Amino acid sequence: MAYEYIKVEPDPPIATITLDRPKVLNALSPAVIAEVGQALSELDADDAVRAVVITGGPKVFAAGADIGDMAERSAAEQLNRDQTGAWSPISGFKKPLIAAVNGYCLGGGCELALMCDVIIAGDSARFGQPEINLGIIPGAGGTQRWPRTAGKFAAMEVMLTGGMIGARRAYELGLANKVVPAEMSVAVAQRMARQLAEKPPVAVRLAKESVQKAFETSLAEGLAAERRSFYFLFSTDDQKEGMRAFLEKRKGVFKGR
Ligand code: CAA
Numbered sequence: 001m002a003y004e005y006i007k008v009e010p011d012p013p014i015a016t017i018t019l020d021r022p023k024v025l026n027a028l029s030p031a032v033i034a035e036v037g038q039a040l041s042e043l044d045a046d047d048a049v050r051a052v053v054i055t056g057g058p059k060v061f062a063a064g065a066d067i068g069d070m071a072e073r074s075a076a077e078q079l080n081r082d083q084t085g086a087w088s089p090i091s092g093f094k095k096p097l098i099a100a101v102n103g104y105c106l107g108g109g110c111e112l113a114l115m116c117d118v119i120i121a122g123d124s125a126r127f128g129q130p131e132i133n134l135g136i137i138p139g140a141g142g143t144q145r146w147p148r149t150a151g152k153f154a155a156m157e158v159m160l161t162g163g164m165i166g167a168r169r170a171y172e173l174g175l176a177n178k179v180v181p182a183e184m185s186v187a188v189a190q191r192m193a194r195q196l197a198e199k200p201p202v203a204v205r206l207a208k209e210s211v212q213k214a215f216e217t218s219l220a221e222g223l224a225a226e227r228r229s230f231y232f233l234f235s236t237d238d239q240k241e242g243m244r245a246f247l248e249k250r251k252g253v254f255k256g257r
Contacts (some may be wrong), residue, residue, distance in 0.1 A: 001038065001039075001042070002120045003035045003038075003039065004031070004035070004037060005019070005020055005021050005029070005032040005035050006018060006019055006020055006029060006032065006035045006039060006176075008039045008043075010043075010046070010048075010049060012048040012049055013048065013049060013050040013194070013198075014049065014050065014052065014053065014190060014193040014194055014197055014198035015043050015046075015052050015053070016028070016052070016053045016054075016055065016186070017036060017039055017040070017052060017053070017054045017055070018042070018054075018055050018056065018057055019032065019036075019054075019055070019056040019057070019061070019062055020057070020172065022057075022059070022060070024063070024066070024068075025060045025062065025063035025104055026056045026060055026061065026062040026063065026108060026109065027062065027063055027064060027065065027066040027067070027068075028062050028064065028065050028066060028108045028109065028112065029065075029066035029069050030037065030066075030069065030081075030083065030086060032066075032101035033086050033087055033090075034086060036054070036089075036090060036112075037086060037087070037088075037089035037090060037145035038076040038085055040052065040089050040090060040093045040097075041089050041095075043095070044089075044093055044094055044095060048254065049095070050095060050096075050196065050201055050204070050256075051096040051097075051098065051196040051197045052093070052095060052096070052097050052098070052192050052193065053093055053097075053098045053099075053100055053186065053189040053191075053193050054097060054098070054099055054100070054112070054116065054192060055099070055101070055102070055185070055186050055189065056101075056102065056103070056105075056109070057186075058100070058102055058122075058182060058183060058186075059102060059103050059124075059127070060102065060103035060104045061101045061103060061104060061105040061109050061112075062104070062105065062106070062108065062109025062111060062112060063104045063106050063225070064106045064107025064108045064109050064110075064130070064131075065083070065105070065107055065108035065140070066140075067134065070083070076228050079227060080087075081083065081132060081138065084108075084139045084141075087111075087112075087115070087140050087141075089255045090112060090115050091115045091141065094205050094206065094208065094209075095116070095201075095204070096117050096193065096196045096204060096208060097115070097116045097117050097118075098116060098117065098118040098120060098189045098192055098196075099109035099112070099113040099116040099118070099119045099120065099189070099195050100120050100185040100186045100189035100190075101113055101119055101121050101122060101125045101127075101167075101176070102121075102122035102124050102125055102185055102190070103122070103124050103125065103126065103182075104126055104142050104164075105125055105126065105127045105128075106126070106127070106128050106129070106130055106164070106196050107128075107129060107130055107138065107142075108133055108138075108139075108140050110128060110129060110142060110143070111129075111138055111140035111142045112140070113127070114141060114142065114145040114146065114149060114175075115140075115141065115145070117208060118177050118189070119170075119175065119176045120166040120176070120177060120178050120188050120192070121170055121171065121176035121178065121179045121180070121181060121183055121185065121186050122167065122179075122181065122182030122183070122184070122185035123167050123168075123179055123180070123182055124165055124167070124178050124182040125166070125167040125170065125176070125179075125182075125185075126164040126165070126167075127158070127164060127165050127170050127175060128158055128162065128163060128164035128165065129142045129146070129158050129159050129160070129162065130162040130163075130164075132159065132160060132161070132162040133162040135228065137159070138159070141219060142159070143155070145161060145209075145215075146158065146159065148215050149173075149174055149175055150173040150175050150230075150238040151173070152173055154173050161196070167179045186236070198254070199254065200236070200238035200239070200241075200242060200252070200254040200256070201238075201254065201256035202236050202238060202256060202257070203233055203236070203238065203239070203242075206229040206233065209229070210222070210225065210226045210229055213225050213226075219242070237255060237257050238252075238254045238255060238256065238257065241253065241254060
């Protein structure tokens, strides 16, 4: 499919999605989110792709939802169109999703990064939730994912002040897995995506699902779900291959079944 606001580059076993609306710092209009959602849905269904990188390119990740699109909307309009409900193909993506973040990563842009599984921050990255300055609060998960990621007090600080934090502080808070020179962030994310693409895909999917569950259920329910997935994986060829390969001192080759 042809896209207007994003670039999608499949390079099996990975793919890279680049937000491409530079004039407005990759502001995430409903059309942009629809395209990202469509691309991710297609990549989820494509067995040749096992991990995806999402980036805004070398200068900016995304400066948030499109303020021009929202400024004059009524509450009823926002409720009826469910602006941020359209983000669910992103949060629901089942394969590893790695964000390569450079420059501004604000508002909905930061919430998009927080929906990913790994964040590689370029040293120019600046994270924040400036919604408070617009008379709103984050609406795509920011108030929930920030405290679960960086703790209550950092979350309160960014949410209430609307200020930004740099890449190093984000790393210290656990909001970024690595900080690298900005020009390397996409390549580092792609290298990691290739590493993940070599792992057994069913186990990768269930590992992602299990970690996500930790944020959504009680410990007892999470442990029970983990145990079910653990036992289930013994029905896959990849488990047999993985364990035999270990015993035979060779590298496992995984087929995703
Ligand atoms: N929506 C729409 N347009 C935006 C935008 C946004 N979120 N962010 C930047 N732009 C546009 C600017 O209007 C400007 O357009 P023009 O050239 O046509 O005037 C262009 O991008 C460049 O921006 P600036 O001139 O402002 O660039 P700067 O370097 O001086 O400042 C910035 C950069 C600090 C990121 C500043 O643009 C800014 O504060 N942007 C808004 C950030 C924000 O408030 N994000 C939250 C949005 S609400 C949200 O995301 C809700 C949600 O939870 C889903």
